Amino acid sequence: MSEFYFMNGKFVEAEKAFIPVRTHAFLYGTAVFEGIRAYWNDEEKQLYVFRAKEHYERLIRSAKIMYMETPYNVEEYCDITKKLMAKNNYKQDAYMRPTLYKSAQKVGPGLFDNEDSFMIISNKMGDYIDTSKGLKVCVSSWRRNSDNAIPPRAKVAGSYANAALIKTDAHNAGFDDAIVLDEAGQVTEGSAMNLFLVQNGKLVTSTKTDNILVGVTRNTIIEIAKDLGIETEERAIDRTELYISDEAFYCGTGAQVSPITSIDNRTLGDGKVGPISKELQKLYFDIVKGKVAKYKHWCMPVY
DSSP states (O other), X not given: OOOEXXXXXXXXXXXXXXXOTTBHHHHHOOEEEOOEEEEEETTTTEEEEETHHHHHHHHHHHHHHXXXXXXXXXXXXXXXXXXXXXXXXXXXXXXXXXXXXXXXXXXXXXXXXXXXXXXXEEEEOOOSSOTTSOEEEEEEEEEOOOTTTSOTTSOBGGGHHHHHHHHHHHHHTTOSEEEEEOTTSOEEEESSSEEEEEETTEEEEOOTTSSOOOOHHHHHHHHHHHHTTOOEEEOOXXXXXXXXXXXXXXXXXXXXXXXXXXXXXXXXXXXXXXXXXXXXXXXXXHHHTTOOXXXXXXXXXXX
């Protein structure tokens, strides 16, 4: 059975979905996108798209930064997403990538006189990172691009060359991923996911103005931690704080909640997944599958 994508206002078979080679977004990285997950609840025989509304709200904000006109409002984006998932008839966890892109067939980096197009691709997807064990990570020699260069708060396709270099060099050095500093040497996030530390029973994470992508999953973690009675402190983080924290974990649509047990070959805690990371991870996986009534409004049913 063929999978379907959504392109230029209609559903098309995946093998027939193409963009011309002169497409501006391909030549210059001038696209903004979202990564959205859907989770299969086998007991309910239901597929839940997690926090679609918040993802599309962020897509629209990214579009504004990149001089893009959005063709749909949030409700219309959600409806298209729901129809695409149903058309693909997924009965397992899945991933979708909505992309708004500059589609003019021209050479030259300008965003003016450059029409916008929209598409969603999707596929079946399990874990992007092994979330069952602690990750071994390093501090990258690469720096995060800044708000006055390619703003990380906008999810711009071209900026992920930065993430690609960070991820690849960490992998080649024998690590699972990396933590990235900004030009001032302050901690930002992971290669393509947000970072939380645990210090004395409290979560610590970089602020929204510390050259990070303000993550939907990040916001989810802060909210559910509060409901569990766990405080979150948003502030600037020094590199050496990484080494003396009790626990650490990544979070993001791809990473979900991924505990870290080693940073720059320094063991965190006792070298095992910490209790707060484990508690938040368990609750998160229940929430995204629509198993927790309090948070079910975050889960958009497909069927």
